[in-house]
Every structure is written in C-alpha cells, then in structure tokens.
Amino acid sequence: MTAHGESVPRGFAMPVPSAGGFRESADSADAGGVAAPDLLDPDVKVDLAAEEQALRISQLLDRLDAEFIGLAPVKDRVREIAALLLIDRLRSRYGLTSSRPSLHMCFTGSPGTGKTTVATHMGELLRELGYLRKGQLVSVTRDDLVGQYVGHTAPKTKEVLKRAMGGVLLIDEAYYLYRPENERDYGQESIEILLQFMEAHREDLVVILAGYADRMDTFFRSNPGMASRIAHHIDFPDFTLDELLQIGEMMLEREQYRLSPAAREAFAEYTALRMSQPRFANARSIRNAIDRLRLRQARRLVTAGGLIARGDLMEISAGDVRASRVFRDAGRPVPATGGPGLS
C-alpha cells in the first residue's frame, strides 16, 4: 500500500492515454488539488421540484407504477429510497453528511406475488437512482452458493458474490441455505461469508432474499445476524381480483392476444373461482391460465379450419375460457389432494 500513497490522483479510463492528455489532467490535478464542491450558503433555498426533475425520479416512479400492478408496499419503499437519494444530494450541497443507506432487502409473500419479478427490476431501478453502478441481477439458489465438500463452499460463495458486485444478488428461497436438521451442513458457512460481504461491501452489492413468509421467519430466527443486516423487510400482499384481472390483460397484451367482451366476463368469473380453489398462486396461476387459453384457442382454430384473419389469431373467445376445468369443478367439493395442477 505504501507504493500507492504518494501518487497524485488522476482520472483516465483508457488503457493507453496519449501523453498530452495525460499531462493535462496531471497538471490540473496538481493545480487544483482536491476540488471542494461549491457549498451552498445555509440560508439559500433550493427548489425541490427542479432537483427532482433533474434526477428524473418522477419518470422512474411513473414507470414503476405502470409496469407493476398492486404491490403498494414495494412502491412505497422504492419511493422512500428515491426520496432519500434526492434529499442526500441536497444535503451534500449544503455540506451535510450523507451516507449510503443499507439497501439489502428481504421479500416475503405468497407464491406468485411478484417477488422474483420485482427483484429483477430492482437492480435496474437502483442503478437509475444512482445507488448501484451496474445493476445486473445474479439470481442464485442454495446450489450455487453451498459446496459439496469441506473447503468448497467459501470459494463458491465468493465467486457468486463477486459476479454480483455492482448489482443485485437475488437469493431465491434463501431459507434452504440453513438446514438445522444437519449440523454438518455447509450452508452455515455460506451464510457467514454472505454476512461478511453484506457488511464490508455495502456500497457495491445489494442482496435480496426472497421466499415464503413463514419459512423466512424460521430462517431469520436461527440467523439473527442476517435479519438485522437487512434493512428492508418487504411483505408482498396477495393480489385482489381487480389486480389479477389487470395483470391478465397486461400479459395478454404483451403476447398480442385480446379477450372478446364475453371472454373478458368469463375470465373475471374464472379468476374469482380460481382464487377460492387450493394451490392458487396469484399472478403465476394467471400466467398458467393464459397459457392454457392460448392452447384452447389454437385447438379451436385448427379444428374449425377454413380461412383465418389476423383478428382471429389474436382473439380469445368466451368458449376458450369456459372450457376450463375450474368451471366444471366449481359446483363440486374440492378434493383434498388433487393432480399436479388444475386446468
């Protein structure tokens, strides 16, 4: 380290800077030293709206609102983080200290409430807010972190952490990391390295743990250090019927399908029925339902034969929706254990 102490800070990003360019920057560094930012006078007032405009925060939040339906707790938290960024920028202009907040998060919620989807967007969001340099997402599960023999876990976990630096590390179903039933399990080692990195590289890395709420609670109870190092515990609520219908419409639109008016009614009925049945997985069930709608529409079109227009290829009819087993099963009592899934 001693070798680095005496050199003058200079900035150049190209590997072979031209001699002239380099000399210039060296001179300016010598002349100015460390440039002190122009601090504002304590009495000066700054227009908050103008600052927000400059950082384009409101555009970002609008896009968040448009892309995600429901998920109020998530949006609130992002709004808070964005607001803090804005305030921190202003504070630094008055010479007040502003440290980067800890951004490690834990997402809990029922299946299909968008935990993973939000995590994938969180990297990009935090990058645009200026909290992350790259914002890439590295999504891992227990297999990617925990090794198979002594001494395998630490390099493996570190490798993953290094890949995630500058972005987001999403650990899906994080509770599998800790297996209390096997005391020789290497998961604990992985957790310790994670904790160490989360603390030491708070600037470089955002760790998001995702999983079902009850199991996550057990996980945190046995790893209190983990719970306390995560600043944001966000619970994803179940979607309401309206939200699910909106999500369905959005998914169809993205795949360039549309529901006929009658089909829209049928789909609303279908969703209401499906919600009351077991193994309902929120948006994931809707996505699966839409995949099956496409199958039925395709079969209907192929069976009918004849001439087909562009509109026919896009439109899903009420019959496609009503052919679902959900409607048939609606009257009957639901079997306690069923097949792998409802169709």
Added chain:
Amino acid sequence: MRITPGTFSYLPDLTDDEIRAQVQYSIDQGWAVAVEFTDDPHPRNVLWEMWGLPMFGIADAAAAMHEVTQCRAAYPGHYIRVSAYDASLGRQTTALSFIVNRPAGEPGFRLDRQEASDRRIRYSLHPYATDQPAGERYGAGTMAPNGSRDNP
C-alpha cells in the same frame, strides 16, 4: 531499481481509483481479469503465481478490487499485477497487464559475466532479491544495496 514490466510501469504508481478505472475498462471490453503475484523480479519471470482463478463473468471492478486488496494484505511485500485476458476469437491473449503493488524497496540487479570457451562471455542478470529464499524476499526489513536484509 524500479522494475518496469507491463503497462503504465513508467508512470507513477496508479492510485486505487485509477486501478479501478482500468479494471472497469477491461471488464467492459469483455476481458477476464486475474490477480497475480510474485517475489522474483527477473524480467524473464513471466508466469506469476495466481491469486485465485481469473474472474470470469464479473460486471463491476469492485470484485477485482476486493481481490487486489486481499492479495495485498496477504503479500504486502510482493509484486502484484492485474492481468486482463482477451479470449475473443483469434486473440486469446493478455490484453492488458499492470502492476498494482510493489515491495517497499527494490534492490535491483547484478550483471554476471561468465567466461565461456574461447574467451567468449555470457551475460546474465541476477536479481539481488533472489539471494533470499522465496517468500522471505522484500521482508519487513529494508534492503541493503547488496540484497541482504538488515533484520530478518
């Protein structure tokens, strides 16, 4: 004597921010960055010890800086360099390599003349540092001009 292998070696030592900028440039070019160290300054010593595996698939220079910091902590008195490998088709070679850590004192080299047959002379370079066993060169003590350390 300051040895000068690799890029930037005639410049003043890079600061950590400059190293970070170079590493980020390398990553952005799609090169895999590796950290290597040695305590043998001989110019023909090109294959240095590897500090872990080359870092494939990292996106941010912070990961490489973490390894550089770790390596410096473990080998403060060694030469440490960062190499960037370009694995693109037809190149597969070191695209950039520069020193990120040097020992406090570099004792330099001795020129050895060997009398060969027919009064021919063979020359060789002998780094004073290699008079000490590997791992004990550039130790805590300062280097005397003859390469021996004042305090072991």
